[in-house]
Amino acid sequence: MEIETLSAKTTSVGYYRWRICALLFFATAINYIDRQVLGILAPQLQTEMDWSDSQYGLIVTAFQVAYAIGFLFMGKLMDRFGCWGGYAFSVLVWSVAAMLHAVARTAVGFGGWRFALGLGEAGNFPAAVKVVSEWFPIKERSLATGIFLSGSSIGAIVAPLAVPVIAIHYGWQWAFILTGASGFVWLLFWLATYRPVEQHPKLSASELAYIQSDPPEPTTEVPWLQLLKYKQTWAFALAKFLSDPIFSFYFFFLPKFFNSQHGLTLDKIGVPIMIIYVMSDLGSMAGGWFSSHLIRRGWSVTKSRKFTMLLASVTVTPVYLASQTTDLWVAVGLIGLALFAHQAWSANLLTLPSDMFPRQAVGSVVGIGSTVGAIGGMFGATTAGFLLQSTHSYAPLFVVAGSAYLVALAILHSLTPRLRAAIP
Template sequence: MSSRIPARSSTDQTAKARQPTQTRPRTDLDAAALARPKGNIRWVIIALAFLGTAIVYIDRANLSAAVPSIQQQFSLSNTEIGLILSGFFWTYAVAQLFAGWFVDKIGTRRGYALAAILWSIFTAATSLGRGFLSLLGLRLLLGIGEAPAYPSNVKAVREWMPKRERGLATAIFDSGSRVGTALSLPIVVLVISLTSWEFSFVITGILGVIWAAVWYAFYRKPQEHKMVSAEELAYIEAGQESEQDVAATRDRIRWVDLLRFRAVWGMMLGNFCIAFVIYWFVTWFPTYLITSRGFSLPSLGIFGSIPALFAVLLGWLGGYVADLLIRRGWSATRARKTCIIGGLAVSTCILLSLGTDSPAVAIALLSLSYGALTFANASVWLLPGELAPTVKHVGSLAGLMNFAGAVAGILVSIAVGALLDATGGSFTAPLVMTTAFLVLGIITFAFVIKKVEPLKLSEAASAARD
């Protein structure tokens, strides 16, 4: 065998020139360095994702907090309010079918920043609404702008976090939805009391633009980030799954081909059930406290935040437990199903709130229900990253799952409004309905999703050719 090294061809030199100059090779380090890596840039990324999610939900829940003022000013019925609240979810749902692909295509950095600018503009423009049609139209636009947010978050976790830390990372960014919901009540109520409901939308819109600038300036992939230490980069890469060889199949796999897998349908249906209850808290909970429990607007700003804040704590606990079970050797299937099914089972205590006349007891039960739901949700949002065959499919799977959740948002917004008008404002039927969806979610995650493991691209590619 000849020992001569062949000269580089011009093709090899061209390929090398096209490689990103900032990408650093994986560094081999000892076990101690991998166990305690120098640097925590990955957690800074998660903190930014948390802030982005919080702003998304502040913008989204702003209208819910302002509903009493808007409904009185424009003499809108509960059905009309329900349609306005649902308007966001109509476009949000449709856009989810493309939002994940969009983020996969142009990248997490640009995709998330562009989305934030768009949703911030539409949020601020809500202050110009002057009736049913204009408010509905602006909510439709907001749904388009916010669609890439969650696919971007999930993709950032897959790009930056080793598998053993993804549970807590997911719980942290997802808890931004609860923090945003909780903060929207006191912030919006305070702004409305001091100025007007219109000005509250301007303030929250400005927050989104500031965040978009920070995200775009700071976010890079781990291999391209100048602030990531060699130890942290090695730690991240050592904990990543090996990618499937998709050279021959990637170009033939469309996002719609992912729907050929039973696990994807189970993930979507399960998230539909969870999102139905979550969006009840986001859209109708303030109205419930005022009309059914007799809270005033100032007290709403204080006590209305308790369930969301409690949900933040249990959501973080859910992420910690999800990671702990993996570190103790549990399979992904066993760990995820245990956390999800257990959380949903506890969350059914929402039905018990119908049996008490005490507002304090009702809030306690609703807080436990919401908290248990977010405990489960920390593992639910791990599913797109763990079912995805490669990182290039994470955004698409997250978009499909979030599409199902958005459809639930449409249903809960309209159905609750219609039920309230039909029953004279009673929340009994809506709470029974939310409990039924929790039970359906338990059945779905227990029996429809068999294993939590990467989908086999070869199966989808073969089916696509048939």
């Protein structure tokens, strides 16, 4: 039967779970700082190393290929061994790979370290979503997801402010080294702070009871391949396939877009990018809050999640006009609105696996869906690079960016009209 809402009124039970959410937020921020450094430096590196647009697209694709491969085993890794060591392993791999970009001197070299970065970064979302499913009751999960997801926008704000300063004063190599090193700081806090929810010595009995107040879930272990037979898995995966490439497009191509269309150089790109990702950050929290708010008001999980995603899908459609305007700040506003909507959409989409699957399968389902999403991003990055080289126009890319969410929501709804539990 459909997962229904729980009581809207709860007593004060403690807040330790929000400390864990804060760690997820900072990990996600670091994750997006590390992956954005190349995009910010792309105009300079393309000139210095004589890359074509298609070569840059293939370098980005190397990350997406590894991201897709990484999700296949990272999600299973989190379900099998737990998030304390699994998350730490993921962050360790991507931090080392991020720093080693500094030694690359060719397109092939950058592609190799992008590949390693993608393998490590693939662990972030399976781990974070699994942690949320274990540490938060259903009615708080979309809010917690929206909060940690907002770390991606914070990372995207910090990077364009910090990276140009580092690159201009110390060289582009130090931009990779210093941002990559931030992951090691996070590791110290994670290893010292995190424990499984039932074993945490600082969690009160009342807060543990609140976290575990949802109806009991199935405890039978589900084989990884068996998850592929559920339409709920494919609903999540296909929605990721259509929406993930859009965020990747913004993430990797926005500095190039503003450079080619509006003449922004490395020292001037920070403020427009910051404004866009502040709006994106607000979207993460607004989308997560709004869905949880509707549940507290008595809406079912199905209606609250899908209504929020529908609003986001409609809000993103005007972004096509960003490719047509010659006014920089109009373009910034339209793209910022689109990313606000994308993050509101994603905060709810990432919550769906924990709505439909037991905790012990959530990491694997997120991994499967994210693999499919990364495959979409891989083809999207390559296609974007070749389209730009052949047409010298961003218009076709923004048309796709404005319409993909409505198509994704239609497919998701057709496969899962109601968010039923996949495993009885």
